[in-house]
Amino acid sequence: xxxxxxxxxxxxxxxxxxxxxxxxxxxxxxxxxxxxxxxxxxxxxxxxxxxxxxxxxxxxxxxxxxxxxxxxxxxxxxxxxxxxxxxxxxxxxxxxxxxxxxxxxxxxxxxxxxxxxxxxxxxxxxxxxxxxxxxxxxxxxxxxxxxxxxxxxxxxxxxxxxxxxxxxxxxxxxxxxxxxxxxxxxxxxxxxxxxxxxxxxx
Numbered sequence: 001x002x003x004x005x006x007x008x009x010x011x012x013x014x015x016x017x018x019x020x021x022x023x024x025x026x027x028x029x030x031x032x033x034x035x036x037x038x039x040x041x042x043x044x045x046x047x048x049x050x051x052x053x054x055x056x057x058x059x060x061x062x063x064x065x066x067x068x069x070x071x072x073x074x075x076x077x078x079x080x081x082x083x084x085x086x087x088x089x090x091x092x093x094x095x096x097x098x099x100x101x102x103x104x105x106x107x108x109x110x111x112x113x114x115x116x117x118x119x120x121x122x123x124x125x126x127x128x129x130x131x132x133x134x135x136x137x138x139x140x141x142x143x144x145x146x147x148x149x150x151x152x153x154x155x156x157x158x159x160x161x162x163x164x165x166x167x168x169x170x171x172x173x174x175x176x177x178x179x180x181x182x183x184x185x186x187x188x189x190x191x192x193x194x195x196x197x198x199x200x201x202x
Contacts, residue, residue, distance in 0.1 A: 009038035018066035021164035044086035065188035104129035175199035
């Protein structure tokens with residue numbers, strides 16, 4: 001009897017901070033893709049982010065608070081430890097070397113999928129991993145609908161999610177203005193932000 005290949009999900013982001021839409025996407029990926037494991041990667045020095053990120057130790061702790069309780073989910077800090085800019089292709093190659101038989105599922109939001117062809121070595125990314133995109137409810141009637149810009153050779157899975165408009169930018173802005181964020185982030189995340197005085201105006 002041949003062993004079934006491990007189904008390994010990859011979900012990266014600045015998570016500055018992680019919010020409820022991030023958690024919903026992680027849960028949907030584990031359930032709908034039937035993942036054996038979902039690795040959460042807080043990005044290191046993200047090459048495409050204009051603003052400077054919150055220090056890595058805080059973003060790692062926030063990710064652990066937000067995702068730590070989800071089944072099949074593991075927080076992986078290798079991108080935070082890697083010197084220089086962070087590229088998804090490097091992480092995928094490392095995972096493939098560690099788990100040669102695994103099937104890799106790269107989980108992302110629709111906005112990331114649209115810009116995928118601007119990522120470093122995107123052709124290699126779509127060869128190494130199945131691209132799994134959070135689909136908007138409007139796309140559910142067209143299950144085969146590809147996000148614009150996603151290359152034709154990319155193997156695609158659409159993840160069914162309710163429409164969620166939360167963003168890390170909104171969370172940071174509300175904290176800076178002294179407004180509540182309990183409806184936008186997991187409870188532990190709100191507590192951690194308050195405890196460590198994150199996202200306060202300079």
